[in-house]
Amino acid sequence: SYKQKCEHYRRLFNVSPPDRLLADYSCALQKDILIQGRMYIAEHHVCFHANIFGWETKVVIRNRDIRNVTKERAAKFFPTAIQIVTYRPHEKYFFTSFTARDKAYLMVFRVWQNALLK
Numbered sequence: 611s612y613k614q615k616c617e618h619y620r621r622l623f624n625v626s627p628p629d630r631l632l633a634d635y636s637c638a639l640q641k642d643i644l645i646q647g648r649m650y651i652a653e654h655h656v657c658f659h660a661n662i663f664g665w666e667t668k669v670v671i672r673n674r675d676i677r678n679v680t681k682e683r684a685a686k687f688f689p690t691a692i693q694i695v696t697y698r699p700h701e702k703y704f705f706t707s708f709t710a711r712d713k714a715y716l717m718v719f720r721v722w723q724n725a726l727l728k
Contacts, residue, residue, distance in 0.1 A: 615631060619650050652721070673721050
């Protein structure tokens with residue numbers, strides 16, 4: 611249920627209740643290897659979590675630190691990726707293997723724009 615997902619999100623990333631979870635998507639983070647996990651989009655953060663055989667990966671991006679969000683292609687051919695570039699620290703995060711890339715992109719773009727307006 612939505613309430614369980616919100617509690618899971620808060621426990622994973624240690625965020626306070628005002629940061630409301632809006633959506634979550636299965637995807638992979640491209641590092642040296644593809645790390646399959648889940649992207650969580652909230653009012654104030656975009657987060658990623660993966661736990662593969664006990665090896666845990668967490669990424670927390672504050673929406674107000676996002677510099678750019680773009681739709682990208684995985685392996686130059688497949689339109690299944692999103693890249694997020696941040697100001698502080700200057701990082702590039704390449705998320706791929708979305709089944710609903712356009713929906714995820716639109717949600718990330720909207721929370722980023724809302725952060726810029728505040």
